[in-house]
Amino acid sequence: METKDLKQLAKLVRFYILTSTTKAGSGHPTSSLSAVELTVTLFFGGFFHFDFKNIDKPTNDRLIFSKGHASPLFYSLYVAAGVVSEEELLTLRQFGSPLEGHPSMEFPFTEVPTGSLGQGLSVGVGMALNGKYLDKVNYKTYVLLGDSEMAEGSVWEAMQLASFYKLNNLIGILDVNRLGQSRETMLGYDVVTYKKRISSFGWETIVVKNGHSINEITRAFKKAIKTKDKPVMIIAKTIKGKGVSFLENKEGWHGKALSAEDLEKALKEL
Amino acid sequence: MNYSKGEMIATRKAYGNALVRLFPKYPSIVVLDGETSNSTYADLFAKTYPKNYFEMFIAEQNMVGVAMGLARRGKIPFISTFAAFFTRAFDQIRMAQYAKTNIKFVGSHAGVSIGEDGFSQMGLEDLAMFRVIIGSVVLYPSDGVSTEKLVEESVKHFGNVYLRTTRKETPVIYKNNEQFPIGGSKVLRKSQKDVMTIVAAGIALHEALEAYEMLKKSNIFVRVIDLYSIKPLDLASLKKAAEETKAIITVEDHHLEGGLGEAVCAALSQTGAKIYALAVKKMPKSGKPQELLDYEEIGSDAIVRKVHENISR
Numbered sequence: 246m247e248t249k250d251l252k253q254l255a256k257l258v259r260f261y262i263l264t265s266t267t268k269a270g271s272g273h274p275t276s277s278l279s280a281v282e283l284t285v286t287l288f289f290g291g292f293f294h295f296d297f298k299n300i301d302k303p304t305n306d307r308l309i310f311s312k313g314h315a316s317p318l319f320y321s322l323y324v325a326a327g328v329v330s331e332e333e334l335l336t337l338r339q340f341g342s343p344l345e346g347h348p349s350m351e352f353p354f355t356e357v358p359t360g361s362l363g364q365g366l367s368v369g370v371g372m373a374l375n376g377k378y379l380d381k382v383n384y385k386t387y388v389l390l391g392d393s394e395m396a397e398g399s400v401w402e403a404m405q406l407a408s409f410y411k412l413n414n415l416i417g418i419l420d421v422n423r424l425g426q427s428r429e430t431m432l433g434y435d436v437v438t439y440k441k442r443i444s445s446f447g448w449e450t451i452v453v454k455n456g457h458s459i460n461e462i463t464r465a466f467k468k469a470i471k472t473k474d475k476p477v478m479i480i481a482k483t484i485k486g487k488g489v490s491f492l493e494n495k496e497g498w499h500g501k502a503l504s505a506e507d508l509e510k511a512l513k514e515l
Numbered sequence: 516m517n518y519s520k521g522e523m524i525a526t527r528k529a530y531g532n533a534l535v536r537l538f539p540k541y542p543s544i545v546v547l548d549g550e551t552s553n554s555t556y557a558d559l560f561a562k563t564y565p566k567n568y569f570e571m572f573i574a575e576q577n578m579v580g581v582a583m584g585l586a587r588r589g590k591i592p593f594i595s596t597f598a599a600f601f602t603r604a605f606d607q608i609r610m611a612q613y614a615k616t617n618i619k620f621v622g623s624h625a626g627v628s629i630g631e632d633g634f635s636q637m638g639l640e641d642l643a644m645f646r647v648i649i650g651s652v653v654l655y656p657s658d659g660v661s662t663e664k665l666v667e668e669s670v671k672h673f674g675n676v677y678l679r680t681t682r683k684e685t686p687v688i689y690k691n692n693e694q695f696p697i698g699g700s701k702v703l704r705k706s707q708k709d710v711m712t713i714v715a716a717g718i719a720l721h722e723a724l725e726a727y728e729m730l731k732k733s734n735i736f737v738r739v740i741d742l743y744s745i746k747p748l749d750l751a752s753l754k755k756a757a758e759e760t761k762a763i764i765t766v767e768d769h770h771l772e773g774g775l776g777e778a779v780c781a782a783l784s785q786t787g788a789k790i791y792a793l794a795v796k797k798m799p800k801s802g803k804p805q806e807l808l809d810y811e812e813i814g815s816d817a818i819v820r821k822v823h824e825n826i827s828r
Binding site: 349350356357358359361363364365366367368369370371372373374375376378379380386398399402403405406409410 | 545566567569571572574576577578579580581582583584585586587588590592606607609610613614615616
């Protein structure tokens with residue numbers, strides 16, 4: 246898909262995130278909005294190889310949303326892919342809906358339930374080990390990480406082991422949107438320090454200065470998939486709440502859905 | 516598999532033997548260990564099938580996460596470390612229940628009976644932790660044969676299983692052809708004259724058998740049940756024992772809360788059975804295994820005392 250089409254798709258995904266969370270009356274729209282371009286480019290920019298009609302296909306790439314609270318984005322990607330209906334998306338967070346607050350096994354595309362932060366990269370290591378050493382299948386494992394969860398020790402446990410096993414089929418995408426639940430993260434926008442720390446754990450690192458530039462993200466993925474003998478972390482500087490002026494880079498909006506009134510204002514901006 | 520009755524072997528070693536024996540039949544098995552493989556005996560597998568063994572180093576949270584990833588790709592991960600150290604990965608274990616994975620957790624060095632190394636190495640909360648997981652199976656074998664059989668039952672069962680092994684060598688008490696279905700138990704001593712039933716598993720079962728011999732000398736007979744399947748429980752055998760004998764004494768090398776004793780109490784709560792739970796209740800310390808079993812009042816002497824106490828009532 247071309248850049249201009251990906252841009253359009255990103256708008257559509259933003260529309261889905263905002264409308265579904267407002268309908269649900271809760272959720273994490275701002276944490277979802279920061280990773281829209283990163284995941285839309287992954288999905289529709291020719292990188293993510295997944296047979297949507299055959300979920301169990303052994304060669305399918307794997308995607309783990311370690312930042313499980315970005316579930317509105319996660320589900321919206323499958324709506325954009327045409328495998329989940331818009332009607333179903335609007336059942337987000339309702340009792341009995343497979344679209345739970347954080348991804349669960351009820352949703353057919355969930356690899357593992359996430360939402361307890363700091364666990365997704367370990368799961369990715371397991372899947373990448375399987376691909377490289379056991380099944381010897383050429384799939385890639387992508388893990389979307391939030392910057393706040395980099396405070397979890399288990400992330401660094403996974404990081405060490407991934408480089409020990411030379412998992413070049415494992416690609417992390419770190420969404421550095423600066424803001425946590427209640428305050429700024431320890432490193433804020435200091436992507437240089439993230440890069441130093443992650444490189445020192447034996448990873449290839451690619452910094453994306455503008456995590457909303459589809460061209461820059463595309464270049465990063467192109468480089469990432471060619472890496473030999475090392476896992477790769479794409480460290481992308483993003484804006485929490487991106488696309489809605491009154492949400493962008495603002496504290497106090499974590500885990501809050503927009504009111505019907507605010508939604509109307511927000512949608513006009515897309 | 517060829518054990519002789521009375522042969523001394525630690526259940527942790529039988530675990531390693533079982534993996535080596537079972538892999539050709541179940542090639543989906545993958546073994547992970549938190550750099551304790553020469554203690555858990557996962558190393559027996561690592562040496563024989565190095566391509567299917569992955570060292571996880573001392574990082575238990577990550578080990579459980581990796582197992583989740585492997586399980587979701589259709590593998591059967593057997594992951595081992597000291598029972599105590601799984602506790603730091605409880606959040607990952609908790610998430611594994613929702614991932615509906617097929618992970619086999621194997622915790623060695625369970626209980627105060629590890630002895631000299633002291634409390635930091637003693638798994639005393641593990642049964643509680645794994646019992647609480649939705650749909651989990653919790654197994655606690657007492658000898659080489661039951662360990663090997665329960666490892667195989669774990670492979671055949673799809674779901675998260677916890678198997679608890681012991682550091683100390685224990686005598687083989689079962690024949691090689693004995694079967695150990697999940698949810699079963701073994702009545703090892705039984706007579707018409709049984710006054711009480713001792714329900715135990717793992718290392719404590721051997722203490723119970725010794726107590727049986729001591730009591731027999733005073734012409735007191737007790738029933739002894741090996742409750743190797745702590746979840747699910749063999750409710751039928753327990754109910755029968757509760758009906759046929761005066762009281763039940765549970766014995767376990769684990770804290771009282773959440774262990775085998777509480778499981779039995781909960782299962783028999785509607786029957787009105789008298790149940791006495793012997794478990795680790797005092798702050799443990801270093802010492803010889805038998806000294807610690809006696810100190811915590813879960814050794815044969817304590818069992819005998821408890822029986823006498825109840826008879827005289």
